[in-house]
Amino acid sequence: MERLAGNIVLMWGWRRTLVALLSGSALVLAQAPYDFFPVGFVCFPLIVWLIDGATGEPRDTVFGRLRAAFGIGWWFGLGYFGFGLWWVGKALMVDAESHAWALPFAVLGIPALLAIFYGLATAIARLFWSDGIGRIAALAFGFGVAEWLRATLFTGFPWLSMGYAAMPLPLLMQSVHLVGLFGMNALAVFVFAMPALLADGKHLRAGLAAAALLAVAHVGYGAARLTAPPDETDATLSVRIVQPSIAQDGKWDPAQREAILKRLIDLSIAPDETQASVDVVVWPETALPYLLAERAQMLVDIGEMLADGQELLVGAVRSEAAVTPGAAARYYNAVAAINDRGEIVDAVDKVHLVPFGEYLPLKPLFDAFGIGAIADTFGGFFPGSVRHAIAVGDGARLLPMICYEIIFPQLMRPAEVGANVIVNLTNDAWFGDTPGPYQHFRQAQVRAVEAGLPMIRAANNGLSAVVDEKGRIVDAFGLDAVGALDATVAYRTRPPADTIPRRSISLATILFFATLACGMSVGLRLRL
Known part of the structure; x- marks a missing residue:
């Protein structure tokens, strides 16, 4: 030596x-x-x-x-x-x-x-x-x-x-x-x-x-x-995570929109009598092939898909009309909650965007050279201003972390919004069968342990999973699998305050x- x-x-x-x-x-x-x-x-x-x-x-x-x-x-x-x-x-x-x-x-x-x-x-x-x-x-x-x-x-x-x-x-x-x-x-x-x-x-x-x-x-x-004895939980949430594995190069192809929506709906409907036993159906990041409120029939179809009392938690692109004449509309990478009547009952925008992926720093400079962000279907996204928990089921309050937001420990503040479950919607189809999706999942898994909360993760092509508050995988889909994963999330309606000064x-x-x-x-x- x-x-x-x-x-x-x-x-x-x-x-x-x-x-x-x-x-x-x-x-x-x-x-x-x-x-x-x-x-x-x-x-x-x-x-x-x-x-x-x-x-x-x-x-x-x-x-x-x-x-x-x-x-x-x-x-x-x-x-x-x-x-x-x-x-x-x-x-x-x-x-x-x-x-x-x-x-x-x-x-x-x-x-x-x-x-x-x-x-x-x-x-x-x-x-x-x-x-x-x-x-x-x-x-x-x-x-x-x-x-x-x-x-x-x-x-x-x-x-x-x-x-x-x-x-x-x-x-x-x-x-x-x-x-x-x-x-x-x-x-x-x-x-x-x-x-x-x-x-x-x-x-x-x-x-x-x-x-x-x-x-x-x-x-x-x-x-x-x-x-140690399992943490005491007083409620459960039954979830169905849909992993459609939509190819990224066809995701926003107008000719494929109806087929994509049909695949999502078909995968969300159970072939047996278990449909009504699911509280929440979860679709991945930007899963909707249309803008969130662009097509009324899409919301009708979603409402018909859901059983009484069910909700859909879905990644979608949300738009806001220009507030001043001549200005362009704004687009947000969002997660939305839709009820069994096809009504949008809540939405949270992604706060921490991927530079050069979802928006361009120094955009006027890059625009002059005709350079756009990678995900520039809508000309880039605007960041959300506030993150809040989405209430679903019987007392579940989901903290939405979209895509790579989950890798930032400083963004994980569930106590501030009263969240008792983490939900991570992502689309790693950009990176195919490479180490990227596995690295992303590992970081999400560690965030669940760090926060001491269970996590629901829906990924377009994987890895989708339910992870408990100790980082253990309850159930999961492998990369590029296609299907619907049913799992039960145990949680505390009033989780104890995180007193560890981490x-x-x-x-x-x-x-x-x-x-x-x-x-x-x-x-x-x-x-x-």
Whole structure:
């Protein structure tokens, strides 16, 4: 181990770059759908040793010396996001004639931009670098800060956050209920990087003991939550989730609209006597092939489809007429509730839109070059202003999270709107049979654990599922399956207030590593 570490530390030029790039690329195996988390115990020690050797030139300023550390993180991030997000480019090929030109930006540009955050992570770590366990804490602090920034700046994009690598199954997801995703990011890096101490023996016993203690606590807390008596529930909601698997390139084809609507309705009607036993039928994001109130007969057909007392929860495009003369109409990506009389009784608009997917930042500039958003059938969407719970059944209050809104921990505030069930409507058909839909589902699964609420998830081509408040899958449809999934969601009409100060614990976790790293760094300087 000492010889390997020494060789990595002394590497120079393209060899260092290649090791950083390959380390990031290999770390993707720790994420869904592969879930091979042990790879983290190899990739992060390599990064530690690379930073050990990132001394820069003797005459460099502080910023000059940090440049070498930044480069390690950037190349690591380029490999990680390049191999982890390559499937984003598949969305551009749905309408290749209009968007294929942007493929290099999607598969190389986006990873290159996101890699800046990991370059920042290693540069921050280098500021507090010392020896032994201190540099491991510095790396955890650097990534903790970088992942928080990545989830916040420029509308945020916390996809493939490091913490997910330590949460491949419900047993290992429970800690996020206590420390939140941002705390898990720092903790995961700290534990994954600990084998680096095997090379020098400095603080080896303390480091391995700390890593073992955290791992045991992680598994033990998960086991305790999963084996504890089930949370008391006083109500159930019977749902039918429809997964139609409509091909994305025909979704808004006028010639296919009636066939799409017929498929949705046919799948929603049970072939036996169980139709009336379902409280809510759920269709995926933008499932309606028409604007929400565009075609009266569509609402009539939906009303006839539903049994007495049933409701349909459906993803749809909602329009608002222009409020000023000459202005264009506004379109919203929405989830609507329709009752058994075909009446729209509630609707919630998507608040957090996908940049370049659902809207264009600096739209006038891009319009001048004839560039539109990927989902530009309606010229782009406007964001909703307020999110509220949708009341259905006997006391169920559903918190609607549309598509990738579910990946943002900071958007998950069910207590503020009195929600007791999460509903996630999405359309991942843009990405086909790639890792994307599996990664998306994993993040939704973790949000349910984090919030401590059950989740109903309807996806156009999968993965559709009902997940309980501990992240366990009650039932699910695989990718590209076609059918209707009946399941029962147990919930509490008045869930207890979430008293865990998760954000504060996340911040305290990151600051603890900063304090440890700073203390060790100062101690090293005093010894020198």
